[in-house]
Amino acid sequence: xxxxxxxxxxxxxxxxxxxxxxxxxxxxxxxxxxxxxxxxxxxxxxxxxxxxxxxxxxxxxxxxxxxxxxxxxxxxxxxxxxxxxxxxxxxxxxx
Numbered sequence: 001x002x003x004x005x006x007x008x009x010x011x012x013x014x015x016x017x018x019x020x021x022x023x024x025x026x027x028x029x030x031x032x033x034x035x036x037x038x039x040x041x042x043x044x045x046x047x048x049x050x051x052x053x054x055x056x057x058x059x060x061x062x063x064x065x066x067x068x069x070x071x072x073x074x075x076x077x078x079x080x081x082x083x084x085x086x087x088x089x090x091x092x093x094x095x
């Protein structure tokens with residue numbers, strides 16, 4: 001029986017997750033990527049709340065982490081070709 005080290009298990013899990021994300025559609029990638037914008041806004045806007053510095057730090061960590069997760073998840077779903085496609089769509093000027 002072959003045993004795997006914890007590092008091998010984590011790498012296999014990461015590769016499976018990455019493959020699954022890349023199998024999702026272009027539209028899903030754009031939606032996930034767009035979700036990072038509100039999380040970035042909320043991560044800094046919460047600093048205006050009248051709460052303790054500790055609570056602000058915890059909220060910032062959670063919201064900024066969610067923003068980064070959406071950003072990298074969306075880019076993984078899009079892949080290189082999807083990123084180029086999205087970039088070209090944003091560059092086109094309406095005639």
